[in-house]
Amino acid sequence: KKRIGILTSGGDCPGLNAVIRAVVKAAELNNWVVYGLPYGTDGFQDIANEKCCPEDLLLTGRCYQLPGRIRGLDVLQFFSGSVLGSISKGHPEDPEVKAAILKGYKILNIDALIVIGGDGSLDIIYDLAKEEKWNIIVIPKTIDNDVPFTEFSVGFSTAVEIVTQALYDLTFTAASHNRIMIVQVMGRDAGHLALRGGIAGGADIILIPELTPYLSLDVLDGCCHQLLKLQKSGRHFGLLVIAEGVKNQKQQKEPYIADYLLRQIQEYSQILCHEKHEDFCLLKDVDMRVTVLGHLQRSHPPVAWDRLLATAFGIKAIELIEADNYDRLVVWQKGQVSSEPLSAVINTIKERHQQKVCTSPVEKHDCMVKTARS
Ligand code: F6P
Numbered sequence: 001k002k003r004i005g006i007l008t009s010g011g012d013c014p015g016l017n018a019v020i021r022a023v024v025k026a027a028e029l030n031n032w033v034v035y036g037l038p039y040g041t042d043g044f045q046d047i048a049n050e051k052c053c054p055e056d057l058l059l060t061g062r063c064y065q066l067p068g069r070i071r072g073l074d075v076l077q078f079f080s081g082s083v084l085g086s087i088s089k090g091h092p093e094d095p096e097v098k099a100a101i102l103k104g105y106k107i108l109n110i111d112a113l114i115v116i117g118g119d120g121s122l123d124i125i126y127d128l129a130k131e132e133k134w135n136i137i138v139i140p141k142t143i144d145n146d147v148p149f150t151e152f153s154v155g156f157s158t159a160v161e162i163v164t165q166a167l168y169d170l171t172f173t174a175a176s177h178n179r180i181m182i183v184q185v186m187g188r189d190a191g192h193l194a195l196r197g198g199i200a201g202g203a204d205i206i207l208i209p210e211l212t213p214y215l216s217l218d219v220l221d222g223c224c225h226q227l228l229k230l231q232k233s234g235r236h237f238g239l240l241v242i243a244e245g246v247k248n249q250k251q252q253k254e255p256y257i258a259d260y261l262l263r264q265i266q267e268y269s270q271i272l273c274h275e276k277h278e279d280f281c282l283l284k285d286v287d288m289r290v291t292v293l294g295h296l297q298r299s300h301p302p303v304a305w306d307r308l309l310a311t312a313f314g315i316k317a318i319e320l321i322e323a324d325n326y327d328r329l330v331v332w333q334k335g336q337v338s339s340e341p342l343s344a345v346i347n348t349i350k351e352r353h354q355q356k357v358c359t360s361p362v363e364k365h366d367c368m369v370k371t372a373r374s
Pocket of ligand 1: 186244
């Protein structure tokens with residue numbers, strides 16, 4: 001009879017609860033117990049500081065009953081967010097925090113820990129687990145879909161759906177007012193969400209960091225020509241999607257890069273108009289608006305595919321623990337669930353972070369494209 005811990009770390013996304021449900025249900029079949037750690041590694045600190053005892057955290061065997069004999073667990077997969085709560089990093093580099101995490105882990109006395117995490121939070125927990133020889137299994141989740149080795153992370157498909165729906169909705173107001181809508185999409189340094197959502201939502205232009213790392217004059221020129229083409233074809237509205245990871249002309253990150261782009265398009269088309277490219281005077285007067293989709297992209301109930309993926313991943317995690325096969329990332333590859341060694345995943349993530357320090361535009365472009373391809 002094994003004792004399993006489970007926690008969610010990093011930004012929330014749709015499907016986290018579906019993973020938790022699948023893990024608990026699969027563990028119940030083996031008669032194992034599952035403890036849910038509140039707020040990531042903070043949960044271990046709570047145990048160490050006697051804010052809660054392990055029994056408070058038990059997820060198995062609990063019949064938190066809703067009307068009609070529905071158990072909380074039965075409907076958990078339909079809700080977004082994380083019932084366990086999540087934290088970004090947890091600061092285990094602080095010696096006091098680290099000591100409390102280790103103490104709590106010891107008190108909980110688990111055989112394995114399942115971490116539902118993404119690119120941003122994985123390396124920290126991995127270092128801790130390696131140092132302390134914890135048995136861990138990681139389940140990838142993020143709307144950015146940038147965890148290496150897996151074609152899909154939990155949460156991504158729902159976010160794509162939200163972006164697609166937003167673009168559909170914006171089409172009608174754009175068309176009614178002959179406006180260009182500039183839509184900023186999340187994804188951190190990756191453009192997967194902007195690209196897929198943009199294509200499915202019928203965007204006219206999509207800017208992603210892998211191809212246009214920053215808003216160079218060339219990029220602006222391309223956008224203006226494309227928008228002008230639309231105007232001249234008689235289509236007086238348009239949808240322009242920009243991933244938040246695209247940088248400004250100085251190659252710096254802007255929290256509202258879509259606003260920056262709007263100003264740049266206006267200025268650039270004005271310059272072109274003054275330079276007697278008369279066509280562009282058409283563009284100068286076009287009305288433009290910005291929509292930043294923000295955290296709405298993370299908070300929708302998971303779509304069916306995310307629930308299926310979450311369920312397959314949760315069951316796989318329990319199978320790996322059954323086989324005492326630890327330090328693995330559960331992945332989706334070529335239509336199947338399988339797993340990869342965590343060390344390889346972490347190396348790839350660390351390499352990527354190092355590549356981000358390249359400075360010249362050409363170098364940067366090359367390494368971003370390499371990253372996207374990997
Ligand atoms: O990594 C997921 C993500 O939603 C990114 O797309 C986004 O840049 C970031 O998290 C936002 O983080 P926060 O919730 O801390 O604002």
